[in-house]
Amino acid sequence: MVSEQPFLRVDGLGKSYPGVRALDGIDLELRAGEVHAIVGENGAGKSTLIKILAGAIAPSEGTITIGGESYPHLTPHLARTLGVAVIYQEFTLVPTLSASDNVFLGEYLRTGPFLRRRAMQSRSAELFTRLGVRISPNALVETLTTGYQQIVEIAKALSKEARLLIMDEPSAPLTASEVEAMYLVVDALKAEGMTIVYISHRLDEIFRLADRVTVLRDGTHIATRDIGETTRRELITLMVGRELSDTYPTREHAVGEATVEVDDLTGNGVQGISFTAHRGEILGFAGLIGAGRTELMELIFGAVPAQSGTVTINGAPAGARTPMQGIRNGVALVPEDRKRHGVVLDFSIRDNITLPQLSRLSRGTIIDHGRENALAEDYSRQLRIKAPGISSRVGELSGGNQQKVVLAKWLAMHPDVLIFDEPTRGIDIGARHEIYLIMNRLAEEGRTILMVSSDMEELIGMSDRIVVLREGVQQGILRKEQITQEAVMALAAEGEAE
Amino acid sequence: MIARIMPRVRELGILVVLIVLIIAFSIMSPTFFDANNFFNIAKQVTTLGICAVGFAFVLITGGIDLSVGYQISLNVVVCGLLMSKADLPWYLAVPIVIALGTTIGIINGLIITLTGVAPLIVTLSMMTILNGVSYLLSGGLPISGFPREFSVLGQGSLGPVPVSLIFLIVIWIVGFVILNKTYVGRYFYAIGNNVEATRLSGVNTRGTTVFVYALCGFFTAIGAVILLSRLNSAQSATGAGFEFNVLTACVLGGVSVMGGRGSLFGVFVGVLIVGVLDNGLVLMNVSEYVQLVIKGVILLAAVIYDATSKSSAGRRKQIGGIPLTRAVA
Numbered sequence: 001m002v003s004e005q006p007f008l009r010v011d012g013l014g015k016s017y018p019g020v021r022a023l024d025g026i027d028l029e030l031r032a033g034e035v036h037a038i039v040g041e042n043g044a045g046k047s048t049l050i051k052i053l054a055g056a057i058a059p060s061e062g063t064i065t066i067g068g069e070s071y072p073h074l075t076p077h078l079a080r081t082l083g084v085a086v087i088y089q090e091f092t093l094v095p096t097l098s099a100s101d102n103v104f105l106g107e108y109l110r111t112g113p114f115l116r117r118r119a120m121q122s123r124s125a126e127l128f129t130r131l132g133v134r135i136s137p138n139a140l141v142e143t144l145t146t147g148y149q150q151i152v153e154i155a156k157a158l159s160k161e162a163r164l165l166i167m168d169e170p171s172a173p174l175t176a177s178e179v180e181a182m183y184l185v186v187d188a189l190k191a192e193g194m195t196i197v198y199i200s201h202r203l204d205e206i207f208r209l210a211d212r213v214t215v216l217r218d219g220t221h222i223a224t225r226d227i228g229e230t231t232r233r234e235l236i237t238l239m240v241g242r243e244l245s246d247t248y249p250t251r252e253h254a255v256g257e258a259t260v261e262v263d264d265l266t267g268n269g270v271q272g273i274s275f276t277a278h279r280g281e282i283l284g285f286a287g288l289i290g291a292g293r294t295e296l297m298e299l300i301f302g303a304v305p306a307q308s309g310t311v312t313i314n315g316a317p318a319g320a321r322t323p324m325q326g327i328r329n330g331v332a333l334v335p336e337d338r339k340r341h342g343v344v345l346d347f348s349i350r351d352n353i354t355l356p357q358l359s360r361l362s363r364g365t366i367i368d369h370g371r372e373n374a375l376a377e378d379y380s381r382q383l384r385i386k387a388p389g390i391s392s393r394v395g396e397l398s399g400g401n402q403q404k405v406v407l408a409k410w411l412a413m414h415p416d417v418l419i420f421d422e423p424t425r426g427i428d429i430g431a432r433h434e435i436y437l438i439m440n441r442l443a444e445e446g447r448t449i450l451m452v453s454s455d456m457e458e459l460i461g462m463s464d465r466i467v468v469l470r471e472g473v474q475q476g477i478l479r480k481e482q483i484t485q486e487a488v489m490a491l492a493a494e495g496e497a498e
Numbered sequence: 499m500i501a502r503i504m505p506r507v508r509e510l511g512i513l514v515v516l517i518v519l520i521i522a523f524s525i526m527s528p529t530f531f532d533a534n535n536f537f538n539i540a541k542q543v544t545t546l547g548i549c550a551v552g553f554a555f556v557l558i559t560g561g562i563d564l565s566v567g568y569q570i571s572l573n574v575v576v577c578g579l580l581m582s583k584a585d586l587p588w589y590l591a592v593p594i595v596i597a598l599g600t601t602i603g604i605i606n607g608l609i610i611t612l613t614g615v616a617p618l619i620v621t622l623s624m625m626t627i628l629n630g631v632s633y634l635l636s637g638g639l640p641i642s643g644f645p646r647e648f649s650v651l652g653q654g655s656l657g658p659v660p661v662s663l664i665f666l667i668v669i670w671i672v673g674f675v676i677l678n679k680t681y682v683g684r685y686f687y688a689i690g691n692n693v694e695a696t697r698l699s700g701v702n703t704r705g706t707t708v709f710v711y712a713l714c715g716f717f718t719a720i721g722a723v724i725l726l727s728r729l730n731s732a733q734s735a736t737g738a739g740f741e742f743n744v745l746t747a748c749v750l751g752g753v754s755v756m757g758g759r760g761s762l763f764g765v766f767v768g769v770l771i772v773g774v775l776d777n778g779l780v781l782m783n784v785s786e787y788v789q790l791v792i793k794g795v796i797l798l799a800a801v802i803y804d805a806t807s808k809s810s811a812g813r814r815k816q817i818g819g820i821p822l823t824r825a826v827a
Contacts, residue, residue, distance in 0.1 A: 303698060327700040341698050346691045346758055355688060356699040358681035365680040409699065 006065075007032040007164055007195045008053070008084075013062035015048050015219075022048040024219045026062070030164065035186065035196045037210035037227075039203070040239055041428035045219040046199050050166055053197075054086045055079035083163030089172055091153050095142035100124035102141050103155045127155040130192075131185050147178030151185060165189065166197040171205055172426060175288050175454055176489075183208060201428060203232050204457070215239055240430050248461030249433070251440035255281045255464060259448040260300070260417055265309035268295040270472040273309070277417075282439065282449040284463030286456075286488045292472035293452040294336055297419045300450070301333040302326030313417060327356060329417075332410035336421040336452070338399070342406040345395035349387055350376035352394050353409045379408035383438070400431025407438060418442060420451045424458060436462060456485050468492050509752050509764040516771050523778035530781055537660055541652070541728060543773035544662040545570070546743055547766070548721035551673035552603075552714030553744045554765045558677075559710050560690040560757025561617040563606060566718050566744055568628035570737030573599050573722035575632045578641035578732030581648065588648040596719040602628070603715020607708030625741070632734040641732040652728030662724050669717065674762050676713075686710060690757030746793060747772045749800040756804075 006029040013026040023045045030036050040046050051057045053064070055074035063070045066082045074082070093102050100117075101108075103124045109116040124137040133151050141149055150170060157165055167186075171179045186209055189196060198209055206213055207227060215222040215238040222238050256279030265273040270292035277283045285293045298304040300311055302320025311318045313329050320326035326333070335341035343352050353376045354361055361372045376390045383404040387397055394405055403423070410418065420439065424432040439462065443449055453459045459466060460483055468475040468491035475491040524531035549566055556563045573595050580591035602624070609620050654661040677683040685706045688696040697703040726732055751768025753760030775796075779789050 301698075322702075323698050324700045324702060333698060335698065340692070341695050344688050344692045344695050347688065351684065351688075355684075355696065355701065358684055362681050365682060366675075367679060367681050367684065 005032050006030060007067075009065040010053075011063050011065070013049070013052065013064070014060050015045075015052065015057070016060045022219050023052075023059070026216075026221045028214060028221065028224070030195055030197065031212075032195055033190065033193045034211040035190055035198055035209050037198045037200065037206040037213040038216060039200065039206065039213060039235060040216035040222075041430055044216040044239070046216060047168075048219070049216070050086060050168060050197075050199070053079065053084055053164075053166060055084075080160060083161060084166070085157030085160060085162035085164070086166040087150065087153050087157065087168065087170060089169050091149055093141045093149055093152060093156075096140060098138050098140055099128075099135050099144065099152050099155075100137035102152050103127065103137075103159050105156065107160065123159070124155060127158050130158070130188065131155060132188050133181070133185070145178065146173045147175070147181055150174070150178075150182065154185060154189075162194070164195045164197065166199070168199050169201065169426075170198070171200060171202060176456065176492075177288055179205070202455075203235055206235075207232070217241055236429060248458075249436055249440055252444050253280075253464075254444070254446075255279065256446060259314055260450070261310075261312040262300065263310045263312070265296070265299055265306055265311065267307035267309075268292075268299050268304045270296045270299070270469070273469075273474050275467050275474070275477060277448045277450060279446045279448055280443050281464045282443050282451055282462055284459045284466040285450065285452045285469065286459055286466050287469035287492050290471065291469040291492065293469055294421055295472070296469065297333065297421055297450065297452060300326070300417075301331050301419060302329075303333065327413060327415075330415050331417045331419065332413060332415035333419045334403070334406050334410065334421060334423060336425065338402055338406060338426075343394045343402055345393070347394060348391045349380055349385060349394055349397075349405055349408075350390040352405050353379055353390075353412055356409060356413055375412055376408075379412045382411070383408045384434070398428075398431070400427045400434070403427055403431070403435060407435075411442075415447070417448045417450065420449060420453075422453055422455075423451060424453075424455070456488065459488070460485065509761065509767065512750060512752060512764060512767050512771070515750075516767055516774065519771060519774050519778070523774065523781070527778060527781040530778055533658075535777065535781075537658065537663070539770075539773045539777045540663045540666070541660050542777060543769050544652070544660075544666045544728075545721035545725040546740075546747060546772060547666045547769045548669050548724070549718045549740070550744050550747050550765050550769050551669060551762065552710075552717035554748045554751075554753050554760055554762065555673075555677065555686055555710050556617075556714045557748055557753045557755060558686045558690045558757060558760050559707060560693065561610065561707070561710070562621060562745075562755070563603075563711060563714050564618065564621040564741050565602070565606065565624040565628055566714065567737040567740035567742075568625045568632065569599055569602055569715060569718045570722040570725065570740055571734050572602075572628045572632040572635075572737075573719050574726040574729075574732040574736050575636045575641065575734055577723060577726050578644065579635060581645065582641055582643045588645055592723050595723060596716060599715040599719025599722065600712050601715070603712040603718075604708060606715070607711030610711070611704040611707050629734070629738075636732070636734045638734060642730060644726075644730060649727050649730055652724045652726070653730075662728065665720070665724060669720065670762065670766065673717075677762055682706065682709065687758055690754075690759070692758075742793070742797070743772055746797040746800065749797065749804060752804075754804055755801060 008030045010026055010028050013023055015023040026049065038046055052059050055076040055078055058073035063072060064074060094105065100121045104120050109119050121137040128135045131151055131154060133148065135144065135148055135151065141152060144152065170182055174182060186196060200206060210227050212224060212226055213230065213235065214224040215235060217239060258276045259279050260277040263274050273296055287293050299306045302323050302325050305321040306319060313331070318329040320329055339345060350373065354372050358367060361368055361375065373390070380390050385401050385404045385408065387401060394402055397405065423439065424435055427435065439449055451462060463483070464480055466478045466483055466488060468478065468488060470492055478487055529535060553563060553566060576598060577591050577595040580586045580594060581588055606621055606624055609615065610617050650661060652662050656664065677686065685696065685701055688701065689703055689706060693703055725736065729736070747768035748760070748765050749755060750771055751760070751764030751766065753765060779792065
């Protein structure tokens with residue numbers, strides 16, 4: 001299927017911003033019909049490259065060759081005419097319109113001013129069938145799962161006769177089972193001869209899907225390899241530019257007495273959850289989307305009050321009904337959706353770190369800026385937050401550094417129990433490793449960690465035990481020696497597992 | 499924090515607008531550039547300035563209080579009735595009215611936090627209710643006949659300085675301290691930027707929201723008392739359209755209607771622009787209807803500037819009180 005003929009070639013592509021060299025001398029060939037993975041840490045230049053190919057920005061130098069024609073730069077319109085389509089992480093769908101209305105958004109089939117609704121519906125249905133899914137063209141997009149929304153997005157690209165599909169971290173918003181479905185879609189597209197650029201942080205996906213892989217680092221092209229001729233280890237080394245000791249660092253095991261005891265906890269979509277977590281333990285929580293893991297964490301933290309059941313922390317009743325009570329119980333929540341729930345983007349690093357304890361840092365009601373600065377400086381340094389200073393706006397930091405701000409905020413409160421909900425989502429490999437080290441250090445210090453993760457490797461690599469949920473009900477607790485991917489999936493999907 | 503206290507580029511820009519306005523009016527009207535007229539402007543903007551402090555707080559938390567205008571109406575009518583009909587001394591009537599204003603604010607805040615209905619709708623309804631109540635109480639007739647001492651608040655002077663200006667300055671200092679020095683002020687910004695992240699950080703966001711509407715009612719009542727003292731007559735129409743002037747002053751001063759941003763320095767300049775404009779247009783004999791058109795255009799321009807400025811674009815408003823799980827994309 002893959003031809004030796006390039007669909008697209010870039011030569012000497014570079015992009016400079018004032019003070020920053022975002023891309024430098026990139027030579028790259030995309031063969032027609034191949035799945036070409038592009039990997040690299042945040043800031044490696046992946047987004048810049050995508051934007052240039054989509055015509056969203058013009059390169060500072062170099063050429064782009066498509067179908068024998070060379071262009072110094074593309075425009076969004078020209079890129080689309082040449083068959084380039086991008087599936088961004090943030091979907092460009094209108095939630096209150098139907099799937100078919102979204103597929104044809106902007107290029108509606110019409111007769112004069114009248115929409116040819118039926119024609120659009122049948123064309124959309126055909127596209128969905130081609131992609132191997134059954135989505136009703138009439139279904140409102142807001143009622144579809146994230147996985148199906150992504151497929152609507154892909155169908156939208158296909159309806160515009162795309163020949164090169166660029167997928168920017170397509171698996172990031174998806175659950176494990178949705179990711180499997182998305183792989184099948186990619187396979188189907190590849191079988192049709194579509195050229196695909198696949199951008200991802202997750203190496204297992206790349207080995208599953210890609211024909212070739214290109215590594216970018218600091219805006220330069222480091223290497224392009226056939227997938228059969230490389231290894232995970234080599235790719236990581238190429239991406240980070242140094243050897244990372246182990247993907248999942250080991251820690252000294254000293255699991256102590258029980259700290260968190262949850263008994264028959266019900267509410268917020270989960271029911272009858274019971275487990276005990278211990279000092280020094282990382283207790284993982286596995287499940288598909290809708291399994292109720294995040295909802296369970298909300299109950300324990302107090303973001304949502306429970307209907308019934310008890311939570312005991314260090315022997316004392318700790319049924320929190322507000323986050324304020326949860327924090328008083330010594331619980332901290334590092335939420336899944338960092339930007340919405342973890343940080344105040346418009347606030348400085350300092351203002352974010354001190355937010356939970358501002359009243360304590362005040363004399364009467366007046367904030368003591370000396371103590372505030374000292375505290376923020378201290379934790380910012382401990383967590384090695386990379387920023388010009390503690391007055392830097394959190395919205396301008398990378399995902400990894402934002403996550404460190406969330407951590408700094410909570411560590412400054414000296415919590416006994418830390419809840420990590422998808423701790424490394426959207427964080428690049430280097431920073432991810434640092435987060436793991438911090439989690440290990442916290443466990444070694446005798447704190448209890450509850451970790452929700454949809455990244456199976458992370459879950460298995462980090463957890464001492466794993467609680468598996470399915471549709472709000474606890475399916476079982478796996479001890480360290482019982483943990484395998486198959487065992488977790490079997491419980492999480494119950495019968496749906498292969 | 500420093501960035502919030504120090505006037506930023508944008509607020510300096512609005513300061514330039516003020517200076518240009520003053521120069522323009524000075525050229526066009528011979529009576530404008532005059533110390534007496536300036537004290538006159540100061541008296542005229544006192545109520546606007548005092549009310550704008552609380553209103554700006556509300557905007558910073560991402561809310562709005564459209565009922566401030568008719569809060570003023572109800573406050574002046576009640577204050578007038580207490581003094582003229584109930585023969586209460588002014589020093590008893592005034593605290594009662596301030597308590598009334600604060601209570602209205604608390605009611606606004608409670609409805610908004612407990613029901614989750616948009617502040618715009620809640621306070622719009624409250625505005626209409628208060629309008630009706632004030633007419634019921636006054637019977638649509640002006641109320642007058644207040645003790646002479648009462649008029650000192652709005653009309654008296656200490657040397658050349660109007661007493662009302664002193665009130666304004668004291669309240670500005672109080673407002674400045676609350677917003678920039680206390681942790682509650684920091685909570686206002688935090689809530690306006692991201693209420694859910696703030697709640698999950700253990701901040702009592704509901705209590706703070708009720709408090710901010712209470713403060714708005716409190717400051718508005720003080721402004722109403724001073725206005726009544728200056729006018730010496732209480733009418734149900736006194737506060738009509740006042741919310742528009744306050745909103746204009748705040749937005750001109752750089753307070754974002756999307757919440758999370760704004761400084762009292764900016765609001766101060768915004769209040770002066772509205773005051774100078776009102777005064778100058780009257781001195782130039784511009785008709786009231788033309789004034790309305792001008793003011794509307796100015797508010798529109800300020801809001802457009804706010805919505806399109808680089809800092810606001812790209813910021814998306816967070817909706818209050820959504821549990822984590824419903825926030826899935």
